[in-house]
Amino acid sequence: MKRRTLSLVLVLSLIIGLFCVTTVYAASTTAKGNANPATVGEASFKIELTASEATLKAGDEFTVEAKVVDITNAKGLLSVDIPLSFDKAKFELVSYTAKFPAVWGNYGKSFGWEASAATEGFLWLRSVYDGEDFTKGAKADGDISFTLNFKVLETASAGTATIEALNSDSRLFVAAAEATTGKVLYGDGAKLALAIRGDGVVGDVNGDGGIDSLDAAAILQYDAGLKDLDSKQQAAADVNGDGYADALDSARILQYDAGIISKF
Numbered sequence: 001m002k003r004r005t006l007s008l009v010l011v012l013s014l015i016i017g018l019f020c021v022t023t024v025y026a027a028s029t030t031a032k033g034n035a036n037p038a039t040v041g042e043a044s045f046k047i048e049l050t051a052s053e054a055t056l057k058a059g060d061e062f063t064v065e066a067k068v069v070d071i072t073n074a075k076g077l078l079s080v081d082i083p084l085s086f087d088k089a090k091f092e093l094v095s096y097t098a099k100f101p102a103v104w105g106n107y108g109k110s111f112g113w114e115a116s117a118a119t120e121g122f123l124w125l126r127s128v129y130d131g132e133d134f135t136k137g138a139k140a141d142g143d144i145s146f147t148l149n150f151k152v153l154e155t156a157s158a159g160t161a162t163i164e165a166l167n168s169d170s171r172l173f174v175a176a177a178e179a180t181t182g183k184v185l186y187g188d189g190a191k192l193a194l195a196i197r198g199d200g201v202v203g204d205v206n207g208d209g210g211i212d213s214l215d216a217a218a219i220l221q222y223d224a225g226l227k228d229l230d231s232k233q234q235a236a237a238d239v240n241g242d243g244y245a246d247a248l249d250s251a252r253i254l255q256y257d258a259g260i261i262s263k264f
């Protein structure tokens with residue numbers, strides 16, 4: 001078979017596979033990434049998402065890495081398609097790049113279907129081996145990865161925002177084509193929950209310009225129901241960005257005040 005024909009077979013099988021999975025999923029609300037054929041018989045993989053920052057504020061830029069990991073019992077992957085969803089009310093996708101396995105050489109291609117990123121908060125991340133030697137499958141963690149640069153919108157409100165490699169809602173599953181056979185596999189997605197802080201100075205709960213034991217005490221009083229904090233103060237109090245102003249934040253402020261930590 002000629003190279004172009006084989007590539008076409010791969011692409012077609014991927015598309016057909018995606019369609020089948022969508023259909024199957026629609027018929028079963030209990031379907032999960034780890035209950036699909038990839039892990040039943042032959043091979044599996046997962047998507048790992050990591051963010052450069054766990055807590056953010058309006059205007060911040062940060063990086064998310066999406067890696068293909070835990071490839072098991074596979075002949076290696078020749079392509080991967082990741083449907084990625086993010087909170088478009090809080091994040092803007094600035095740019096992204098793809099990293100290919102070394103064995104792909106110059107035959108690694110990336111096609112990002114990002115037209116709907118701004119309007120829907122959704123894009124496809126796609127890497128494909130476009131060469132002739134189908135033994136060159138990716139097998140190691142991180143052989144296939146994407147680096148995405150995001151910005152927190154100036155209008156983003158405080159709270160938790162998500163970035164997700166989808167595998168369990170009405171969108172498609174993450175999918176990859178296995179080397180040699182062209183078989184389509186379906187892997188597990190991943191989800192990041194990132195905290196966005198308000199515009200107050202983080203840690204300065206009472207707004208006196210310092211970050212010290214008075215702020216730590218104010219949080220404990222608030223947590224015990226002895227004191228009210230307005231929304232801006234609550235945002236300043238949530239130094240660990242977990243959505244709550246409580247003793248954990250108070251402890252962090254005391255550590256900061258004592259010079260044990262230099263940032264939250």
Ligand SMILES: [Ca+2]
Binds near residue numbers: 215
């Ligand atoms: Ca203060």
Ligand SMILES: [Ca+2]
Binds near residue numbers: 238239240243246248
């Ligand atoms: Ca907190």
